Amino acid sequence: MKYMNSIAYKWxxxxxxxxxxxxxxxxxxxxxxxxxxxxxxxxxSHFLVSNPLIYIAEAGLVLTILGHSFTGLFLFFKNRYCSxxxxxxxxxxxxxxxxxxxxxxxxxxxFMLAFLITHLITFKYGTLYMVKYEDKEMRDIFRLxxxxxxxxxxxxxxxxxxxxxxxxxxxxxSSGFQSLGLIHGKSRNIIKIIxxxxxxxxxxxxxxxxxxxxxxxxx
Amino acid sequence: MSHQYHLKIWRQKNSxxxxxxxxxxxxxxxSDMTLLEMLDVLNQQLxxxxxxxxxxxxxxxxxxxxxxxxxxxxxxxxxDSGTTSCQIFMRKFPNGSQxxxxxxxxxxxxxxxxxxxxxxxxxxxxxxxxxxxVDTGSSVDANATPISKIAAEMAMDSAACIGCGACVAAxxxxxxxxxxxxxxxxxxxxxxxxxxxxxxxxxxMTQMDDEGFGSCTNMGSCAGxxxxxxxxDNIARLNQEYMRSLLKG
Numbered sequence: 001m002k003y004m005n006s007i008a009y010k011w012x013x014x015x016x017x018x019x020x021x022x023x024x025x026x027x028x029x030x031x032x033x034x035x036x037x038x039x040x041x042x043x044x045s046h047f048l049v050s051n052p053l054i055y056i057a058e059a060g061l062v063l064t065i066l067g068h069s070f071t072g073l074f075l076f077f078k079n080r081y082c083s084x085x086x087x088x089x090x091x092x093x094x095x096x097x098x099x100x101x102x103x104x105x106x107x108x109x110x111f112m113l114a115f116l117i118t119h120l121i122t123f124k125y126g127t128l129y130m131v132k133y134e135d136k137e138m139r140d141i142f143r144l145x146x147x148x149x150x151x152x153x154x155x156x157x158x159x160x161x162x163x164x165x166x167x168x169x170x171x172x173x174s175s176g177f178q179s180l181g182l183i184h185g186k187s188r189n190i191i192k193i194i195x196x197x198x199x200x201x202x203x204x205x206x207x208x209x210x211x212x213x214x215x216x217x218x219x
Numbered sequence: 220m221s222h223q224y225h226l227k228i229w230r231q232k233n234s235x236x237x238x239x240x241x242x243x244x245x246x247x248x249x250s251d252m253t254l255l256e257m258l259d260v261l262n263q264q265l266x267x268x269x270x271x272x273x274x275x276x277x278x279x280x281x282x283x284x285x286x287x288x289x290x291x292x293x294x295x296x297x298x299d300s301g302t303t304s305c306q307i308f309m310r311k312f313p314n315g316s317q318x319x320x321x322x323x324x325x326x327x328x329x330x331x332x333x334x335x336x337x338x339x340x341x342x343x344x345x346x347x348x349x350x351x352x353v354d355t356g357s358s359v360d361a362n363a364t365p366i367s368k369i370a371a372e373m374a375m376d377s378a379a380c381i382g383c384g385a386c387v388a389a390x391x392x393x394x395x396x397x398x399x400x401x402x403x404x405x406x407x408x409x410x411x412x413x414x415x416x417x418x419x420x421x422x423x424m425t426q427m428d429d430e431g432f433g434s435c436t437n438m439g440s441c442a443g444x445x446x447x448x449x450x451x452d453n454i455a456r457l458n459q460e461y462m463r464s465l466l467k468g
Contacts, residue, residue, distance in 0.1 A: 002464075004431075005424045005425060005427075005428050005461075006394070006396065006424065006427065006428055006432075006434035006435060007424060007457070007461040007462075008461075009434055009457050010434070011462075012433065024445050057249070059340070059406075060418075075436065078433065078434060079391070079392035079393070079394070079433040079434055079436065080413060081326065081433075082325075082326045082327065082392060082393045082394070082431055082432055082433035082434075083325070083326065083390075083391060083393040083433055084324040084325060084393065084394055085324060085326060085330075086324055086325070087324070088290055088293050088321055088324065089227075089240070089293075089321065090292050090293035090319045090321075091293050092292075092293040092294045092389075098391070098438035098439055098440040098443070099438075102436065102437060102438040102439070103391065103438060105436065171437070175436075175437040177455075178437045178451065178454065178455050179437060179458055180458060180459075180462075181455045181456060181457070181458035181459025181460075181462065182455070182459075183451075183452065183455045184452060185452060185453065185458075186461075188452070199359060207467075
């Protein structure tokens with residue numbers, strides 16, 4: 001028996017995908033502190049990066065994204081090889097149940113990976129401003145965010161990227177339940193709706209931040 | 220009612236040769252004929268003209284054997300849900316319309332001729348574990364093994380799979396997970412299948428991958444194309460069964 005069969009790959013995709021789905025949700029909620037102003041945002045950021053647990057969390061995120069990306073790409077190419085020697089000449093007229101998001105996971109995923117890299121370069125490894133609150137010096141990440149989100153090009157790029165994050169999550173979150181065999185009968189539709197809501201909340205939550213910064217924040 | 224149709228049918232001499240679409244016009248087709256009967260009429264006409272008739276798979280012609288295949292206007296088993304190709308009646312298609320008829324396409328289903336593909340990969344998956352080993356002897360008493368109504372119904376739903384391969388034909392990845400899911404579920408839900416269930420799911424999954432079927436990405440086209448309405452729950456159960464087999468051995 002081979003352990004690495006099609007089901008084992010599904011679990012890798014489901015578990016690593018869920019890890020990142022949880023991360024983007026907490027990331028989005030944490031970043032909402034941007035609406036409370038510079039001090040709250042910077043203190044929160046400082047609390048995160050000064051915590052020694054950050055290294056474990058970062059290592060986990062790197063490992064899961066690598067696992068997810070490589071397994072996903074491997075499956076993409078394997079499935080293309082196993083698929084049709086010739087495509088059908090007519091598109092199916094009957095609804096086959098496959099949504100746009102489920103068919104485009106490899107493409108939206110690759111796009112997200114590119115976005116993630118530029119995102120890290122822009123913020124995590126971006127300009128280092130410092131600020132002092134009550135004699136405690138910390139990074140002024142808020143200032144960088146304000147700067148970046150006043151650049152219309154970046155705001156557009158960011159919103160487009162977040163749209164694809166939403167599309168990817170709208171299939172991914174509920175798909176994880178199927179992959180781990182946690183769907184039975186009637187729960188299918190409920191889990192699908194939960195997946196859609198999860199994707200919408202994450203995408204709109206993140207989008208609200210650059211939109212607010214660009215149009216309303218004149219700090 | 221007598222109808223006329225424009226047919227565009229995939230013709231290919233054998234697995235080595237290059238195939239192409241041929242156009243045929245056919246009239247005097249009664250609206251109560253089935254699609255396969257229409258193909259019979261066409262083949263009769265081709266035979267009279269001395270041409271090679273169109274090869275296609277068929278057997279029971281009542282939707283239970285899983286022999287017929289065909290992708291009709293892009294849909295495996297045609298435009299209706301829960302219907303096999305042999306149970307499609309020509310009244311479904313408006314008079315004068317075009318019908319594009321292609322074989323099931325998947326790497327693991329090599330083409331034999333015209334519309335006939337080799338689906339013996341499914342037989343080998345079944346042979347790797349899709350059965351119950353029983354002691355021979357006189358038949359056991361009815362109801363000697365109690366089975367709950369719910370388990371019996373669910374097993375029956377899975378057992379409805381006729382192994383036609385439409386799930387593979389519809390899948391963008393050419394995956395056979397719905398088929399394997401249905402076969403594994405059917406036996407895992409019943410006490411008769413219990414003693415061999417771990418071995419069964421592991422061997423059948425290995426065989427599926429070895430046959431060159433793709434991996435499932437939860438798109439759901441398979442369930443949409445299935446002539447027996449096998450649901451995606453069978454794939455979820457297959458995933459769970461595999462996990463169970465690793466934990467329990």
